[in-house]
Amino acid sequence: MVTLAEVAQHAGVSASTVSYVLSGKRSISVNTRQRVERSIRELGYHPNAGARALASSRSNVIALMVPLRTDMYVPVMMEIAIAVATTARTHGYDVLLLTGEEGPDAVRRVAGSGLADGMILMDVELDDERLPLLRETDRPAVLIGLPADTTGLTCVDLDFKATGALCVEHLAKRGHHDVAVIGEAPAVYERHTGFAERTLDGLRGRARELGVRLLHRPCEGGYDALAVTLARILDERPGTTGFVVQNESAVEPLLALLRQQGRAVPEDVSVVAICPEQVAVQASVRLTSVAVPAQEMGRIAVEQLVAKFDGRGGDEVVLIAPELTVRASSGPAPVQ
Amino acid sequence: MVTLAEVAQHAGVSASTVSYVLSGKRSISVNTRQRVERSIRELGYHPNAGARALASSRSNVIALMVPLRTDMYVPVMMEIAIAVATTARTHGYDVLLLTGEEGPDAVRRVAGSGLADGMILMDVELDDERLPLLRETDRPAVLIGLPADTTGLTCVDLDFKATGALCVEHLAKRGHHDVAVIGEAPAVYERHTGFAERTLDGLRGRARELGVRLLHRPCEGGYDALAVTLARILDERPGTTGFVVQNESAVEPLLALLRQQGRAVPEDVSVVAICPEQVAVQASVRLTSVAVPAQEMGRIAVEQLVAKFDGRGGDEVVLIAPELTVRASSGPAPVQ
């Protein structure tokens, strides 16, 4: 391992000078800088992360807590994680991957050990058990998701309430008066994951305003579960002509079942999905959808966090405005 | 931040004693140990990661390089990543998430800076550009995937060759003589990703042995791409009765299109998939499949790496034996 001291010797300067060349915290003559930079290159020097962290009490690491559950939303999570990692690198940070498994203790461990300078929490629940710990820590943090109480917290999320409203609006405008919502798995609602409930709020609120009858049914992914759910919906509301789907793994089953029952999309029924772009365009019918902007969320989360490190910007809730893209799965309601 | 010294003072012992209590590297009397442990608990002490890394030159971190491409295999990647992270924790390691974006330089950076004690590389290509760097580093590493030349490397992967053979075998046994393989996207073959080519090897080899006619077609995911691919296959080999699918995002489209064309699964055609369990059981027809054991791969990779840290075990190629589970998508070939 090449050390700072060796670089200094090679360049004929003191160690502190090399350090200042690296950090840019004091001015260095062009000449010296170039000599040092050359030595660094020639020796293949890389600063030791541990020593640096010890001396500066900054690790240049961001901890990312991903949910352990692989039951939901996996591609979105992955996309966020990757966006976080790449954005972090552009700001000079690395990313430590923590799984929920360790539970809230992970927050303590990371904060206490100085492993990371701050953290990003994904899949935040409305009343998340990690939040009290987070508040008592001085480490900056950013949540992806929206808890019930956001005081003193910085959060980034899609505006799911507006998303719900937008979906209903789209269908209402096309004359649909009976809309069914195929939601996330029951477990998601039971653990009070914010986004699911907020979407529902938005759906219901706008439905009321626009006089749309709304039927919400949680649904596990997969064909069998969806078949049951769909049968119940159509049994209860045979006149349903619009569907809003918020569970990626229900999208294809829904399309398949509708087809099988002779209900044409979009002629007989319209479907609006809340899902990643890719799912929407790869589905058997190109879906009218509100995209979940996974990459953007990851990027913004990192930027907010870095801003905190630099003393810029305080607590803030960033809600990304939803955008509905009309594709082939929605159209005017059929005439009765 | 509570420090070792503070714990030592609180417990009335020297700092080194506390350190030895923590590491267990020297014997400590029961009495002293308990006093120290109590102080640690009362003060809420967490060892500073940077200081520890500096003094011991071990960071207790494993670097995980995931591919940047989100074009393929995403859920599998995520599952592996999570398995790596949780397994690592049980061995006292944290996981640093690196995206391919940084390129091979990431290997240098991590090795040079002592950020991680070793690394796990995912999505290894047959002739991966990271390998030379890896070999010149002294850091232990484990690959998930199999490069062309494995000398001096430790690798973990599903035995894709055996997987291919197994799939053909299964179909041949049921009387299928014309089998089409719907492969990964062309880009996957172009970049010589090992698993795709090895699968093909296995498929072809056994097909030859068993007198099965095999037609291989790469395919992008999604309906449109699959529709084209399928049309071509059936055009070229109208008698095709067996399909092997190695592209998750082609599974549903295939089933939908077959259905649409009045070809019943498994009465008229049989489908065998190489995909995660979840995809197989959630598909519209429960798929006969060979599972990609993502979790197991992640777990084994970590265990191999930890073994290297501890000086146990050398270079080794661990190929996980494939298991084919018969479900509802395959049956005897129709009588002509």
Add this chain to the structure above:
DNA sequence: GAAAGCTGTCGAAGCGCTTCGATAGCCTAT
């Protein structure tokens, strides 16, 4: 009863870096 061997503890050195004065040399303003 002295030599030898344990066990449990301490002190000090040092890991590689950052950062805070200090200072030498130079330029500008009076």
Add this chain to the structure above:
DNA sequence: ATAGGCTATCGAAGCGCTTCGACAGCTTTC
């Protein structure tokens, strides 16, 4: 000419931990 202010550099302290050698107080051995 001189005080004051810059700029570029150095030396040293110290971040919190691990680890090596030393050693005090025992027990065991012949």
